[in-house]
Amino acid sequence: MLIMTDVLVLGAGYAGLRACKQLAKSKLDLNITLVNKNSYNYDATALETVAAGATAPENIMMDIADVTSNKVHFIQDEVEVINRNQNSVVLKNSKQELKYDYLFNALGFEPETFGTPGADEYALQISNIDNAVADYETVVKHLETYQKTGNKDYLSMVVVGGGLTSAELLGELVHQIPKWARKYGFDKADFQLTCIGPNLLSMFDEKQRAYAQRYLEKHGVKFILGQNVKSVSDTGVIYGDNNHNLPARTVFWTAGVSGSHVIEKSGYPEHRDRVAVNDDMTSPTNANEYIIGDVAAVKDQSTGRFYPPTGQIAIQEANIAVANLKAKLTHSKPVPFTYRSLGTVCSLGPTTGIAYDLLGFPIKLTGILVPTIKNLIFKRSAFELSGLKAALQR
Ligand SMILES: Cc1cc2nc3c(=O)[nH]c(=O)nc-3n(C[C@H](O)[C@H](O)[C@H](O)COP(=O)(O)OP(=O)(O)OC[C@H]3O[C@@H](n4cnc5c(N)ncnc54)[C@H](O)[C@@H]3O)c2cc1C
Known part of the structure; x- marks a missing residue:
């Protein structure tokens, strides 16, 4: 009898x-x-384009x-x-x-606000389709309120954070502001877009970081770096050692993520809802569990x-985890996870960006090719999951 x-x-x-894809093609007798x-x-990785209103949500969704x-x-x-157990x-x-x-x-991941007062309640977060769509609706509502009342606090927006998500969001927003200015009747110089965070794009070298900052500043972003936001309310943020008040009706929180809350609830040994896994991607407590993606912490x-x-790392972890289940079921030796970076890519809107270590080679790239490369990465990922039609639809 087949079990x-x-x-x-x-x-x-x-x-x-x-x-799922690797398990289905593994030729093992599995009920998946x-x-x-x-x-x-x-x-x-494209949710910020939906939150900024640059992409319709259906463009980044696929039916399971x-x-x-x-x-x-x-x-x-x-x-x-x-x-x-x-x-x-x-x-x-x-x-x-x-x-x-x-x-x-x-x-997967959830937003992490580190207990910052008001952040969960008042800041816009970007972690799934629902909140990305709701974010853009809030932006539009605030622009409409400006149009009706002339209150310039509704033209003030803060992005909290300084990592990839923050920079990519800023890049999308600066591209939208001229369109919003025409539609909602304001001078684009009146739109105040401020980024507050400890640093900007610390994973890039100084030259690429400086390029990103200059580009965004040229398009109207004001940076307040080396500072942390202490609280968020419906009228703005308090930041820095001297508790500065910055009025802003729209505050995006892009300062961190944790793993799913289900991790802590299920009693895993964890830090910020991530489990430090064994090098074969198994859980440290249960050998029949593979923990992959943003709920895994891999050294x-x-x-x-x-x-x-x-x-990128989530996909590679899944490949190794399935290979190791196969090894276990066929009594072979598991392989340890090793990460091969295919590059770090930061698009700054649809027309420029910065990237390094492309395809694992020491290649740095700045400029118009970067968003195209990011788009090709989406297409490749869609192609690998469901073929040419899905890739072309992206
Ligand atoms: C705006 C933004 C830009 C980013 N840009 C990049 C980038 O350029 N390059 C890059 O490599 N990474 C980027 N990242 C990070 C990347 O998106 C994550 O690392 C990646 O999504 C993790 O994949 P995952 O499969 O582990 O989890 P997720 O993508 O979070 O998927 C988890 C899935 O589980 C589902 N789920 C969650 N909880 C439950 C539950 N309780 N029950 C049932 N289902 C549940 C969710 O609905 C989701 O479908 C970006 C992230 C953000 C937010």
């Missing part, structure tokens, strides 16, 4: 979908079940049914908790309890530091 192995994949982001909150997947093999049984529901997962809406032999935990053996979580 099938029950494999449960949680989350249909970069890590979860890649795991995928659980995801929504019926669609989205390109999380279209991108998974018919060997994958899909359940749309929310994971409530993982009962790690009973090899089961409880779903929030159906209250169903799913049993598994092997688990791929790919529940770079050469520096002793954890890699920053990215879409």
Whole structure:
């Protein structure tokens, strides 16, 4: 009698979908079940374009049914908790309890506001399609309020943070401001766009950082660096050692992410909802669990530091995790995870950007080719998941 192995994949982001794809083509006798909150997947790396109103949400979404093999049984529901000692997962809406032999935990990221007063309540966050769409609706509402009242606080916007997401969002916003100025009847010089954070794009070298800062400043961004935002309210932010008040009706919070709250709730050993995994991508507590993507913390053996979580590393982790499940089931030796960077790319809107280590070569690039490269990366990722049609639709 053939005994099938029950494999449960949680989350249909970069890590979860890649795991499903590799599991489906593994030729192992597996019952594969995928659980995801929504019926669609989205390109999380392009959410800032939706939040800024530069892209329609449907341009970065794919139906899960279209991108998974018919060997994958899909359940749309929310994971409530993982009962790690009973090899089961409880779903929030159906209250169903799913049993598994092997688990791929790919529940992804959530915004992290580090307990900053008012940030959860008043700041706009970018972590999924729903909040990215709601962000743009708020921006439009504030521009309409300016149009009706002439209150210039509604033309003041703050971006909190200084990493890739902050810079990419600023790049999209500066491209939108001239259009908004025409539509809502203001002089574009009256729009105050301020970025407050400890530093800007610290992962890039000084020259590329300076290019990004100069480009954004030239397009109207004011930087307040070396400072932290202490609180957010519906009228603005308080920042810095001297508690400066900056009036702004629109505040984007792009200063950090953590892993899914389900991690802490399920009792994993964690830091900011990320689990430090073994080098074969298994959980430190349960050998039948693979933890991949933004819920995993993976150490770079050469520096002793954890890699920053990215879409790129999430996909590579999924590949290794599936290879290691296959090794386990066929009694072969697992392989340790090693990261091969395909480059760090920061687009600053649709016409310029900065990038380094492209395709793993020591190549640095600045200028118009960068957004094109980022777009090609999306297309490649869509192509790998669901073929040419999906890639061309992107
Ligand atoms: C604006 C922005 C720009 C970025 N740009 C880049 C970039 O240029 N390059 C790069 O490499 N990385 C970038 N990143 C980071 C990258 O998006 C993440 O590292 C990546 O999405 C992680 O993939 P993942 O599969 O682990 O998780 P996610 O993409 O977060 O996917 C998790 C999935 O699980 C689902 N889910 C979550 N909780 C539950 C639950 N309880 N029950 C059921 N389903 C659930 C979610 O709906 C989602 O479908 C960016 C991130 C942001 C926010």
